[in-house]
Amino acid sequence: MLLPSTAWAQPFTDANIAPLIEKLKTDNEWERENTIKMLNQIGSPATPALIEALKDPNVQVRRRAAYALSQTDPALEADVISDLQATLKDSDKYVRISTIKALGHHFPVGTIRPILIHDLRTALKDPEKYVRISAIETLGYIHAKDAIPDFLTALRDSDKYIRISAAQALGGIVRNNSKDLTEEEVKAIVSNLRTALKDPEKYVRINAAKALSSLTVGIKAKAAVIDLSAAFKDPENEVRISAAQALGEIIRGIYNDSLSNFYEQLNFGLKTKEVILQLRAGLKDLEKEVRKISAQALGEISSASLYRDPYELLRFGAKNEDVVSDLSAALKDLEKEVRISAANALEEIGRSIARYPQDSIGAKAANNTVPALSKALEDLDKDVRINAAKALGQIGKKAKDTFPIRSNAVPILSAALKDSEKEVRISAAEALGEIGAKAKDAVPNLRAAFKDSEKEVCITAAKALGKIGMEARDAIPDLRVALSDPDINVRISAAYALGEMGAEAKDAIPELSAASTGQEGVYWRTVQILEEIALSLKKKAQTLPTSDLEKVISNLEAAWSALDISEDDYIGSKFSDNDYYLLPAKRGLSVLNIRLSLEILKATRDSRLFNQKLRNQWLWATGIYLISLPILWLLLLWLRRRKSMRFG
Incomplete structure (x- = not known):
């Protein structure tokens, strides 16, 4: 049992703690675990006794003392750390394993850190593989950048568990030290992780993909894009998911890093065509997570290409209208997460489509997109309807004088103003506002939405009426009444609309x-x-x-x-x-x-x-x-x- 609350009132002495140390020798597992919990509760006062127990001739006592130290909360003093260092050479592998974990759990900062990292790196040469695994895990946990060469070597180890641990450790290192890595270190890491993507063990491949995605949100891992694309064909679902996530992060990182140089970075002398083809194929993957992430990545690539040049993707063997067609088909996916991602992607593309005139690829893409998005406004899931409405609004934005929005978009958005979900009504009103004067047929429903029970809907409807402008003059009486509304935001939005x-x-x-x-x-x-x-x-x-x-x-x-x-x-x-x-x-x-x-x-x-x-x-x-x-x-x-x- 745990110590009773009254026991905390008594000072802990060697006389109190010694019996507990003795109980570590028991073969009764329940009693042994309970004793360790008691020692953990005692905390710092028990530490000297546990350190002393590390020298006990009884191997069971040493094992359990080392394990207890790996579980305690208080930070250990420098002299205690020194005693633990000595235990790294214990003859029993389980003592060494628990000691390594204890050092990771209480890892200090300051001058002693490099010494301990050196000792842990030495443990990577231990004859017992589980000691080596513990050392790898601990070095990864403490983000020991100096151990990168050891991790890269371990990635080629004959034992799959060593390779798995090394890939995980590299992931931890790059997540926390990515900005501090030198160009040579990045090249070495990416090169070895690309090789690991072809490892026969699936968990090595999974962790290699995750590690690649962590390199400054993927930007530094761009050389691995083709290998990650190839991993879309992996027979293991988890590998394809990890590869898709990594590829999405890398592309997102490149996209966010510099829009003006997006394709200079994305092309990097490789066959970017294969990336796009794999992402399009990923929309049909059996695993929903792969389909979802593929939709997101395609949206970002296509959006950037349209923003820069409507013919940009042709260099990579893909037409924007083909990508849009694939994403539109994904709006019918059985999984709502995929439909949401497809609608999001089309919204991103919509932001750029509006920049181009009637005879551009952007206009063709828009005309292919609007019917599918209009249909998505009838989806059973509110998030799909919300994103579909936003996408239609983005396509309509700035496009009212360059190409016509399909005639079915405004009526369906107008009907969406009566949706049971307020978020959908808000998104529909926003979309109609983005379309502007071309949405004049929606004015009656916007006037009704202006009287919605939800204030956010009222405010958004007023803003939409303002953006429609003089074509919404019939709403002026409603807006005049709203100027005396008790809600300040309603009054302001009504005033804004009147001003427009x-x-x-x-x-x-x-x-x-x-x-x-x-x-x-x-x-x-x-x-x-x-x-x-x-x-x-x-x-x-x-x-x-x-x-x-x-x-x-x-x-x-x-x-x-x-x-x-x-x-x-x-x-x-x-x-x-x-x-x-x-x-x-x-x-x-x-x-x-x-x-x-x-x-x-x-x-x-x-x-x-x-x-x-x-x-x-x-x-x-x-x-x-x-x-x-x-x-x-x-x-x-x-x-x-x-x-x-x-x-x-």
Whole structure:
């Protein structure tokens, strides 16, 4: 049994601990294990007795003392470590094994570290293989970079367990020391691990692949890409999974390292065509993890190629539309994780597809992708639907003027606004916003989504309406009502949407003015929205009907009066290159733009009134002229006749 709680109140002495050390001699396994647990509970006070027990002539006592030391929590003192070092030469292999584990468990730092690493490396030559295995595991556990040559030698050992341990140890080393490895060390590690990928023992192959993926997230292991691709044909599921994971990490590392030099790094004089072909084949692998990772890697490669040049993959024997077609087929995979990865990959590709015009490979890829993604919006799994919606949004982003989105995308995204999962509704709204004005047919459903019970959906729908712009003018009444919503984020998103609609939102000026009261953040956002509307109205001042112009001026005058404007708001209270100090100046510019727009609108109105008055004056003059002219002629005729009669 374990020590009772009352025992902790008593100080531990040699007299207390000696009986426990004696019990280590028992053949009763339960009692022996319980004794070791008691010694572990005692901790540091028991350490001297355990160290002394390492010299006991009874081999069982030495074994159990060494094992107990390998399990204790407290760090060991330097002199205790020295005693353990001596035990590395014990005649019993199990004592040596437990001692090695104890040293790994309590491995010190400082000047003694190099000495211990030297001793552990010496243990790699032990005649007992399990001692060598323990030494390899411990050196890997403590990330002993100096032992790399020993691990590489062990990778060629005739014993499979030695090779497995060496591959695992190298994985630990490169995960924790990758940035510190020299170019020569990296070359040696990669070369040996590539050979290990063909080892007859599957666990060697698995750990070799894992170690390769750990080299600075794979960047330094790029020379092994072809070997990892070949490992996709391995008969063992676990090997293919590890190879796929490693290949994915390497490609991801290259991709993230430098997009501009992506293909210079990826090609590296080898047949990159084989990599792409293996990844495409990996989409049909029997193991779902391989299919999932293949989809991810293909998405990253294709996305980078499209971003750089839509014809880039042709150099490697693959068309983007073929890759997209394979990924689209993967959207029908029986495993949801694969479908999610395929949708994610298509989203990545979608980010780049939108860059290219109708006659490009990007457009062809888009046209091949949209139907499959639209179908994926009906998937039973919400994560698939979410990623499908995001992918459609990315394809639509910046593409509205370069190539048409298939007609079935907007209606299906619009229908997805009624999905039972809020995340799907949010993603659908985001996607429709990315498509922009081309998504005008979705405005009715976006208006309904704006009244969703989930605030996040409301906010996203408002932003989408704003991105659709003037084509969403029918939503202005809903957005005006939302300006009085108790949720600050709803109010801000509604104001943003109205601002995007410009002059079309002129009737919302009173509500925006009312919304400007309260928190400073809302106030200044509202001022900026009023500025956008005012500037838009200024541009359209000449075309506004007079009645609308009068109403706009009246509303802006009222809004101006409601704003808490100070002199600092005009000029900015402070000014420097720091954004924090530029903020007042930016706000001041917004205020000035509102006032300037208002004055221009008023000047336009006054000009109209003057012109109208002037026109009226000419009309009166013309009327008087037209009326008086006949009278004048009649008068002249009468006078002439009278004169003639007088002298006749």
